[in-house]
Amino acid sequence: MQSLVIVAHGSHLNPESSAPTYDHADTIRATGAFDEVRTGFWKEEPHFREVLRTVEGDEVYVVPLFISEGYFTEQVIPRELRLAGWDVSEWDSDGLSADQATLVAEDIDREVHYCGPVGTHRAMTDVIVRRAESVTNDADVGEGFGLAVVGHGTERNENSAKAIEYHADRIAERDRFDEVKALYMDEDPEVDDLPEHFESDDVVLVPLFIADGYHTQEDIPEDVGLCEDHTEGYDVPETVDGTRIWYAGAVGTEPLMADVVLERAADAGADLGTALDDVRETTRVATGD
Amino acid sequence: MSDPTPAETDAAAAEPADDGDASADDPDAPAVPEIELPSEAFDAVLDALADREPGKPVRFEGFSVARGTEGTDEDLPAGGADEYVLADGDRPTGMTEGDLHEALAERAAAVTDWYVFERVVGEFGPRRAFLRWIEDADGETVATRYAALAEGIERAWGELRVTARVTDRGERRYDVRHVDDAGVLVDDLDVYDDPLDARGLVTFDEKGRYRPLKTALSLAGGWVFPDLSPRDLYETVETIYPATVANWHREREGDLDVTHWRETMERQSGIYGVVKTWDRGEGYEHVNWVAEACCDDSQCLKRREWQYDDETDLDVDGGDGVFPCREPCSVVVSAARKWTRLESEQPRTYEFDLTPSEKEQVEAIIDAVADGRTDEIREADAKEGANRYRTRFLRAKLFDEDGNLGGVPTEPDEE
């Protein structure tokens, strides 16, 4: 019996934090690829500490719904799941290449496959592009458009900037958008000066965050100048200093994220049948009109 | 309401369960319902027998069935290789598949009971234990349970009311709703059938406020899952109160892993790392206060099993909840982080005057907020210290223009 456990941050203050986790879990359930799909949280219930005891399967895949490798994926989650003998060297990662480690979870005395975070998986690149398609409602968006991938800089976590650059570079290589830039919230090049970094009249701004919350709903829109105060709201697109900015909100809310979760489990050995194709199909943006 | 009554169990157990006459001695006892044997239950018995060696029985309450052994072994019941042997305390009888069907149809209650727990519910420990507990399957006979299920067996789980029933095919069906909605017609409630829909019911309280703790006593009502299967019942309860069944099950098995306060705080890191400094080896009064503030039965449905440490119990009662709390939750850890900072401050003496009634009013306001009663205090009820007009009057009288109580600044150098 094959089980998927999606672990995410969650929140004591607002329901938006866990909403994408539930949505992607539902998408994956609908594929039937796993006998069970469970969710566990740091700030909600079931907590990381107790989620594994709700799991019935003997092939257990744990996928962290986090953007980068760092404090949560390397310390908090393995500790709270009680993965015996965990050491970050198990992943042998350069900050982007964590794939999986198979360890006994002491809580249930069974092996689990502990996967790298979704945010650093190569399939995440496609989700960013898909997010640009969704927010512009154009399945072919690219020509005449710039794309900004935005997140925290190195100050909070060195690997967070790495993930942003990694995906921005990969999208740039595809020659789909006129320009692709990685921008940061707390260091240069800063998202505050977005129009200065782009020549294109239209720029899609995709924040590399798992869920909508303070950063994506208040911080970034105000910093970029989409609004004076987030409570006023803003249009999509909104023109700032002559640049039309298509603000996408957290990339993690994009339905195709379910695909990355599946890719992580597949890389760790899960047998998915046709689930990957199914998810790519069902989460597609309608083409044309 | 209708907990199974053990009075006539022995008589019922000795007879095939279709007897329907378990209540012969007691005219008020519920009658055992007529059960029709569904083909999937019969097929499951044949499959189970096919998986076993000849002579190895499938056991039901009051009897067993095995495949025939051609009489090769003296100790095993006889019966030809393509025959079945039913043993019910009298002598074993060899029979054809058709005979077997008839015999099992006569004992349909016991067979469907086996089918429900062995094939529908399955092995997973927490789910199985929970569903057996609902109808006391480890304490009561099939006849007694079926009679009680026919009337509806009710169980409480936190703020949930679960009602278990049996259909005339021996299947279990469950109704789950808020305990406050007990007795309300299904048509007057919002009806759901997908356990995952429960996520939408637990996110906000009655006033639309986000619920950070699923076991807080703030589950809103007005909904019902009127017709759940056993597995869906388990999933629904797990969605509303995550991991409560798993922990309850571990506790019943005698292996609940309790992690006490000290150990939990020691484990924290990052922005929560500071909480370890709150324990200074000078006693645990502060943890009593935390437990009284957060874990009291009025605040959380879990029964707190964690203590200060292995050797030191808290002085505050853990509560009477059905399911245990095995370590301080994330809401408590977050609050403890705030208290760690606040409690590192040294007390100071502030001097200002209150009338006796004003002192009592301050106490009344603290009580009203702590007990979540502010909404209940009527607008014109000037007898209540926490009444809004009374409180506004107190503020108008005692605060200076900077919001300082008694006109005394919080920091002395602000004067």
Ligand code: SF4
């Ligand atoms: S720590 Fe206290 S408040 Fe938190 S779940 Fe346990 S009993 Fe409830």
